[in-house]
Each structure stands twice: as C-alpha cells, then as structure tokens.
Amino acid sequence: MKYILITFFTFIFCTNGYSQHSKDEIEKLIQLAEIYSNDNNGFKNDFVSSIEKLRTKKLNHIIDALIYTTKGDLKILSPEFLTKPDSTELKFWYVIREIHYNNKSENKKYTSQEIANKVLNEPIDEKWLLDNYYYRLHGGFAKIFNDKDLSNLNFNLDEYGLKNDVEKSILYFNLSNSFIQRFKVLNAMKNHDKLLEFESRLPTFNNKQYFELNSFDFEDFDWIGYEKTESYKKRHIKNLFESLLSNMVALGEKNRNDDAINLYFKSILTKPEYFKYSENLEPDLQSLYQQFNKK
Incomplete structure (x- = not known):
C-alpha cells in the first residue's frame, strides 16, 4: 500500500506541470527546440518555414522572437520582445535551451521528451529563466547593431x-x-x-x-x-x-x-x-x- 501511494504521488508530481499544456503543444515545443538546436542561427533556408508550421497560442511569441532574432529585425528591440514574458513562456524557452544543450553534449543522457518533462515540472530560479530568454535574443541584438x-x-x-x-x-x-x-x-x-x-x-x-x-x-x-x-x-x-x-x-x-x-x-x-x-x-x-x- 505504501509503495502504491508513493508511486501515485510521484506520478502526480511529474505530470502536474506537463498537464497544464496539451500534448500537441508539448510535441510542437520539442520539435521547435530540435529545429533551433540544429540551426540556432537560422542560416538554413527552411528555418522560418519549418518553425512557422509549429504555431500555437503559447508558441506564437517564441516563434516570432526566433524569426526576428535570426533575421536581425529591429522588431526584436521593441517592447513587445524586451518586456519580461510570463512564467509559462520563460519555462518554454528554458526547455529549448536544455534540449539544445543536451543535443550538444557528448554524453547525451536524456531524450528531448524527458528534458521537457523535467524542466516543466521542476522549480527553476527566475533569474536563470529571464537571463536565458534575453540570451536567446542576444544574437539578434548584435546583428542589428552591425549596420544600424x-x-x-x-x-x-x-x-x-x-x-x-x-x-x-x-x-x-x-x-x-x-x-x-x-x-x-x-x-x-x-x-x-x-x-x-x-x-x-x-x-x-x-x-x-x-x-x-x-x-x-x-x-x-x-x-x-x-x-x-x-x-x-x-x-x-x-x-x-x-x-x-x-x-x-x-x-x-x-x-x-x-x-x-x-x-x-x-x-x-x-x-x-x-x-x-x-x-x-x-x-x-x-x-x-x-x-x-x-x-
């Protein structure tokens, strides 16, 4: 009985954050992270068209930010993107980061699905979340300043x-x-x-x-x-x-x-x-x- 209760509460803890989002949304977030990880500078011709297909209500702002960042579009310097996102979006950006870093690692330990589940369900320092968000836009800021x-x-x-x-x-x-x-x-x-x-x-x-x-x-x-x-x-x-x-x-x-x-x-x-x-x-x-x- 004790084992069953422990298993039950562990399951509830591990799926609580995940259940706030639809399965389709998480799958698209993982796909977005994989595309970003393979081409985080957006150099490939199909980068924009590939991520455009993944739009959802919660991913729209992330996809816009990635497009403007890779293009070096001045819009990335607007209040729309410099304003601190809500906690859900900040967590989504952290999922993208962690999947990217996991893919880069020579000792890849987790699947992307496991990474997403872990990030969405564990508490993460808000300072790390915010810094990661602006860091992901950093390349776009630099591109703009090259000639503007x-x-x-x-x-x-x-x-x-x-x-x-x-x-x-x-x-x-x-x-x-x-x-x-x-x-x-x-x-x-x-x-x-x-x-x-x-x-x-x-x-x-x-x-x-x-x-x-x-x-x-x-x-x-x-x-x-x-x-x-x-x-x-x-x-x-x-x-x-x-x-x-x-x-x-x-x-x-x-x-x-x-x-x-x-x-x-x-x-x-x-x-x-x-x-x-x-x-x-x-x-x-x-x-x-x-x-x-x-x-």
Whole structure:
C-alpha cells in the first residue's frame, strides 16, 4: 500500500506541470527546440518555414522572437520582445535551451521528451529563466547593431515589467554586451576608428550613455551555461570592464582625452568594489584607479 501511494504521488508530481499544456503543444515545443538546436542561427533556408508550421497560442511569441532574432529585425528591440514574458513562456524557452544543450553534449543522457518533462515540472530560479530568454535574443541584438544606427534609441529599463534591480541588470547586460563586446576585438586589432564609429551609434539606457550605468549592488548568483557554472557578476562585469577599457584606449589614441576621462569618471572604472569581478584585469584596474586618484 505504501509503495502504491508513493508511486501515485510521484506520478502526480511529474505530470502536474506537463498537464497544464496539451500534448500537441508539448510535441510542437520539442520539435521547435530540435529545429533551433540544429540551426540556432537560422542560416538554413527552411528555418522560418519549418518553425512557422509549429504555431500555437503559447508558441506564437517564441516563434516570432526566433524569426526576428535570426533575421536581425529591429522588431526584436521593441517592447513587445524586451518586456519580461510570463512564467509559462520563460519555462518554454528554458526547455529549448536544455534540449539544445543536451543535443550538444557528448554524453547525451536524456531524450528531448524527458528534458521537457523535467524542466516543466521542476522549480527553476527566475533569474536563470529571464537571463536565458534575453540570451536567446542576444544574437539578434548584435546583428542589428552591425549596420544600424541606434543612437536615437533609448532603453528605459523601468518599462519592461522587470521587478527589481537584478532583472533590470540582466536586461542591461544582455543588451549592452551584444553591442559593445566587439570593442575588445577591435581594440586588439587596433581598429580604433571602427570602434569609435560603433560607439557613436550606441543607444542610451535610462537616457544615459552605456558606461554611465554603474551600480550593480544586487546579490551575486551562479550563472549556469553549457556544462559550466560561474559567478554572474564575474561573467558580465568582467565583460563590461574589458569593453570600457577598450573604449578608453580608442579615445586616447584619437586624442579625445576629455572624452576618455569623462568615460572613466562616470563608469564602474572608478568603483574598486567591483574590481574583484574582473579576474585578471584587477591589477590594471587598481593601477588606473591609483593614477586617477593621486592626491
């Protein structure tokens, strides 16, 4: 009798989240994840037509987002897609991620059906769900910025249904990184003119330049990537430091010293409490800090 009760309640737990969605919807979600995993950049000619066939009420927004992301369509930067999705959609995006990572793994342990069942029925940190959502759109943000001037665009982080500073920082990091991560590559290539051309096309955040957002005092948490776990702040604040330093170097090389100093004093480069998240950059940041703060 005890065994029967345990089995019964285990069955109820494992099917509860699943039963909220129709069998057809879950099957189409799994098919969508498989298509995404095989062509997550949307390079194949049949990518759009293949996922269009999978539309349902709950999958429509995901499919629209994937199409606009792979095309680098400006619509992906609109409030329709930057606004935080509901919990069901965020879970669906996580199913897509986990099936994709499972397919990439050399030691594939689960079927896609098992992955979907597991994700839909287990509690997942809302920060992971939200970061995963914006990360899936990240490639579209970057494609748009390759040739578009976004300098007239402002992202007001208070307008996207984000409930606290952690969630606003998650959106900021995903957006800004897609635009400025290229700075360190261009700096290494000594292509300062191109870097500054990109800088001139950057959007603003809360009506401020990207480097003026300099407060990230939320509690750190683990970021879980593909077979990798690391500090969320180390991952993103280090990237920001690298881009800021690259930007400063380019400004200095073009004798725009006032602009370089302005960037320094308005950014997290003046905040030693964040240096610990920069890893190998910390000695350089400390040295720069001491130079600018000599009495």
